[in-house]
Amino acid sequence: MLLKLFSHCLTLSVWTLWCTQTALAQADTDLGKSFSQATSISQLTHDSTLRSSRGRELQVIATSPAHGDINARFLVQGGLHGNEGGASAFVLWLASRYVKGESLLNQLGPAVAIDFMPYANPDGELASTRSNERGVNLNRNFDVLWGVSRENPGSTSFSEVETKAIRSLFAARHYTGAVDVHGYINWIVAPSTPEAITALGFKPDAERIAQYRRWRLAFKQEMSVLPGYQLKTGAGLGDGGAFEDWAFWRQGVLAHCLEIESAERFASSYRPDFNHFASLALRALRESKVDTFKRYEAFVYRMFVQAMKIKQLPAEPATLAGK
Numbered sequence: 015m016l017l018k019l020f021s022h023c024l025t026l027s028v029w030t031l032w033c034t035q036t037a038l039a040q041a042d043t044d045l046g047k048s049f050s051q052a053t054s055i056s057q058l059t060h061d062s063t064l065r066s067s068r069g070r071e072l073q074v075i076a077t078s079p080a081h082g083d084i085n086a087r088f089l090v091q092g093g094l095h096g097n098e099g100g101a102s103a104f105v106l107w108l109a110s111r112y113v114k115g116e117s118l119l120n121q122l123g124p125a126v127a128i129d130f131m132p133y134a135n136p137d138g139e140l141a142s143t144r145s146n147e148r149g150v151n152l153n154r155n156f157d158v159l160w161g162v163s164r165e166n167p168g169s170t171s172f173s174e175v176e177t178k179a180i181r182s183l184f185a186a187r188h189y190t191g192a193v194d195v196h197g198y199i200n201w202i203v204a205p206s207t208p209e210a211i212t213a214l215g216f217k218p219d220a221e222r223i224a225q226y227r228r229w230r231l232a233f234k235q236e237m238s239v240l241p242g243y244q245l246k247t248g249a250g251l252g253d254g255g256a257f258e259d260w261a262f263w264r265q266g267v268l269a270h271c272l273e274i275e276s277a278e279r280f281a282s283s284y285r286p287d288f289n290h291f292a293s294l295a296l297r298a299l300r301e302s303k304v305d306t307f308k309r310y311e312a313f314v315y316r317m318f319v320q321a322m323k324i325k326q327l328p329a330e331p332a333t334l335a336g337k
């Protein structure tokens with residue numbers, strides 16, 4: 015009996031060890047093995063310094079429009095907080111559907127291209143930490159309302175190589191819209207209001223404010239596909255230096271933050287070992303969360319359509335309009 019128990023424990027230990035090692039190896043996955051479109055910020059910007067603090071590539075699955083013309087390019091980013099593995103899983107799931115032509119996002123038309131960056135904080139993802147290698151919350155390190163934070167926002171705005179890399183990516187890729195996917199709670203985080211950012215010293219111009227009003231209306235309209243979700247802003251939450259505030263107010267990119275539902279928070283994100291099992295969780299998420307993921311896909315699609323409307327971009331290139 016004792017021998018049988020010992021044998022059982024040994025088998026269990028070996029299995030656990032195998033799973034841990036396999037998951038750790040896969041958590042550092044080279045996206046090039048799965049996506050022929052895999053590249054990196056350092057390659058897209060021709061700047062080899064734009065890697066993580068530990069020198070890891072910031073991988074991007076960069077798609078091209080089906081035809082030569084391009085009307086709009088979008089960014090789907092996840093993993094800025096390295097311990098929110100559900101966000102990276104969703105970005106990978108979406109990228110996989112998009113490159114196969116199976117996503118709702120493909121209906122944006124042949125003149126649209128999308129970049130997917132599932133691991134925006136690859137060192138944090140490997141270490142299962144919210145912050146980067148240097149202990150900085152990257153989603154507080156951008157330069158609109160920088161320093162308004164209860165967490166470490168870095169020594170200055172853009173003090174971190176990962177946020178510098180994202181800034182350079184924007185300069186190279188000229189996005190129309192962007193979504194930053196997180197895995198914390200059932201919120202959509204819109205850019206902060208003009209009133210809030212003006213009160214905190216940032217002065218937007220009238221045209222950008224008018225655009226903001228339209229973007230806010232879009233949230234109200236499209237959040238119908240996410241029942242139970244609340245609309246927040248960084249400033250409203252007491253958080254400055256957020257990605258969507260910088261992307262919208264500084265870059266003019268119609269951006270938002272999508273938090274994966276609150277169930278994820280309790281099931282996944284708050285488990286310290288979650289990212290060690292990210293690849294196993296990814297499979298489970300693909301199988302069990304597909305309906306949830308499809309709802310998020312619908313929301314992202316609708317917000318990208320709204321972004322194109324606000325920027326007055328046709329969903330189809332003019333040459334194809336008559337077909």
Ligand SMILES: [Zn+2]
Binds near residue numbers: 094095098196197198
């Ligand atoms: Zn987060």
